Structures are given as C-alpha cells and as structure tokens.
Amino acid sequence: METSALSPQPWKLCDLTYAAVRQHRYEVAVLPLGATEPHNLHLPYSMDTREGDVIGDKVCEAAWQRGAKVILLPTIPYGTETNLRAFPFAMNLHPSTLYAVLADLIESLTHQGIMKIVLLNSHGGNDLKGFLREMYGQSPAKLFLCNWYASIRDVYHQIFEAPDDHAGEMETSLALAYWPELVALRPDGSPDADSGRTRPSRFEAVNLGWVSITRPWHLLTANAGAGNPHRASAAKGRRLMEVLVQRIGSFLVELSQSPLDEKFPF
Template structure:
C-alpha cells in the first residue's frame, strides 16, 4: 500500500497538485555498531522513526512529506574503522543546500532534518542556509538526545547501546546477532577534566575510545523495550510535526 507521506513511494499523479506542510529529511550514517548491529543501524532508525512519526501526524491532519534517507554521515573520528563511510561537513552542506533549494523552489518552506547519527552536526549549516534562504524554517531533530530516553533503559550509552539495540530488535531483529556475541561497549574517558565535563570539546578518536566500536552495554536490550520507546518517541515527534505544520514561520515566537 502506497503511503502518501513517503516521497519515494508516491507518484507524479498524486504529487503534482499536493500541498505539504513540511518536509522531513532523515539523515543517518553507515558505520560499525559494535559486533552485533548492522552498519545501516542509523539509517534503519532514521527511516522508520521519520515514517512512523509522519504517519501519526498525517492521520491527525498534518501534511508532511518524508524525503529519502541520506545514508552517509560525518565519520571523521572513525577513518580507521573498516568501511565506516565518511562524508565531510562541507559535503553535507552542499547536499543539504541543494535539497533546501529544491524545497524552496516548490514552495515547501519548513524542513525537519531528522538526524540519527551523533557525528552529524547541522546547527552551523542551518544557520548558513537560513541566511541564504530567509523564507525557509529549518529545524533539526536529534531524537536520540530526547531527555526522557533514560526512563526506558537500564544502561546509558550512545552507540550500539541498549537503546539502539532494543530498537533494532523491534524494527529489524533479523539483522541483529545474538547478544552474547556483542562486545561490552566499554568507553575510555578523556583524561582532561574540562573535556570530560563538556565545556571544552574535541572529537573522539573512536578506535582509542572503544575496542568493539560500541559505547554502552547492550546486554539488557529487548524488543519490548525497543517497541515502547519507538512508540513514545514517534508520538513525540509527530506532535512537533503537527505544531510545525500549523505554525506561521513569520510568527514563531511569543512572550
């Protein structure tokens, strides 16, 4: 069945006269995720979360259109990890500029970048493109940083951890190896205190931080946890899609 909010599944007959409130651009990465998760983990999550949130919003009256996922992300800290596919931030900006230009030309002036990869940082790009296309409203959703995520999982982490593993066990269990084959996801911390505290920043050199490419113990992961979190996060995102769809971008602020 064709989902009318997914551009890749739609056709010219339905698209040519359609009106959309906003565009959603899923953006992932192709990289190692511990021993047990597929290289496409970020892409699978980006595509599924974007599609489900759009479905919920669509059924409540919004008109989002989900663009095809961009499968490559910034992996400059993982250049020595075999077949971790890297594109530079400057390349991302060129790709994003062309997408924004196309949307702007066709009168879609609201864009949500649904980011699923921690190495992608779209803030500076959104600033630059916002200046270049002043009638565009560009926002970034880093769904994995939602503050409520820790209520769903026992162990913290940020790569191939309990959250990502649980989500994959729910969404694509056939691609997940048995958890007894997963590494422990141990992370070495920065020696410099200011870097540990976060008010100084330096990119992590992945192979010096983790032996198995994971950060976070995945052993307590279950498909049930993944299902509960997936349902919650997509409802949350759908709510924002609804708000954005109704919003006048010239009147986005209030006291």
C-alpha cells in the same frame, strides 16, 4: 486477471508516484539523516539510516493521520565519520560536503514552495547547528533540527538501564524491535558484542565535558560500541518508538498548522 494495488502512503515520497503526489499539497518536508558505520560487533552498518527510515515513517504517519500535510524524504545514508576513519567502511562526508548536499536539497524544496523543513538526524557525528546558522538569511526555508535521541532524554532512564552513546541498549532495542534478523546473537539470545566500555581521557576537563575534542573512536572503544547492549529488548525498542511518535509527531502537526507570518516561529 485484475489485481488491486495497495493505496500508497501519502506521506512517504519513496513509495509515491507523480500521479499520487499531484493529489496532495504538502506543508512540511522531513529529511532524515543517517550514516554508514560500524555498530559494535552485533548491529549492521546501516543502523542510523534504518533508524531514520523507521522513525521518520512512523512519526510522519502519526502526524498525517492528525491532519499534518507532511512528506517524508528518503534518508541520506552517509554522514560525517572523520573520527571513525580507522574502522573499515565508515563512509565519510566532511561537514562542509554534508552542508553542501543539504543546501542543494533545501533549494529543491523551496523552489516548489515548501518552506518548513525538518532535519531528522539519527547520527551523532552530524553536527548541524552550524548549518542552521549558516543558512539563516541565505534561504527562505524555515529549518528545524531534530536529533531524535535528544527528544527522549527526560524519560530515557524510565525505559533503559544503561547509557547508550553508540550501539548500546537503546539502539540494540530498536534493532530487536524492527530488524531482529540483522542482530547478531549468542546462543543464549544476548547480543554477540562486547560491553561497549569506553576509555576515559587523560584530561579531567575533557571527562567532565567543559573541554571538547573530536573523539578518535578506535582509541575510545574496542569495536566502535559505546554503551552496554546486553539488557536490550524488543519491548524497550517499541516503548521508545511510542514516545518518539507522540513527541515528534505532535511537533509535526503543530508545524504544519502554523502560519508562515512575519513572527514565525514566535
């Protein structure tokens, strides 16, 4: 009995065969970065990694459909967790380790001629600006860092009511939209979580943001949540995705079409 296989998604490496990859010439590689860590009491440890998967897939699909020769790599499921180490199974890669992993993966891409690389970051603990500076001049790769949650700051409060630092309204809305079966809910349908309140520092300069610290999350939060999730909805998660697809997808199209001349990226 003959069966017909579905056509693979040519932008999604983890679903492709070598035969399929050979049919395409790629210009841009998107490497999502996630994490494995607690997200209050109601969201799975895999939230950041799942966000990298679904956002990466949807923005690359949109870009591909507009002609961008983009390929999505599998999401790295571990990130920097040094300040969550008091919570069980917050699986840490020290920044230097993460940098080394990224450098090796970038070398794999440049070896085959892919020079435009986007780091699509889903985890706030992955502080990668220093990595870009360290790699500049050491690699022929043209690196771009996209913390996707930063791309919607100007419209955040048009979608959401409460700020979200971690496992709050925004992340819970994404989970309700794409993985509702993984969200722990109360009988009334609200997230089975605390309110995500955080403890202020005793130092006003830290609270105002002009002095920085690495925040120990077992002291900052009750259950690793920083942001109230109780007004989250699937509709808000889908609206967020629309904005991300429009903005990041459009950037990928521009990047794919841009020539690598001596003035790039200017």
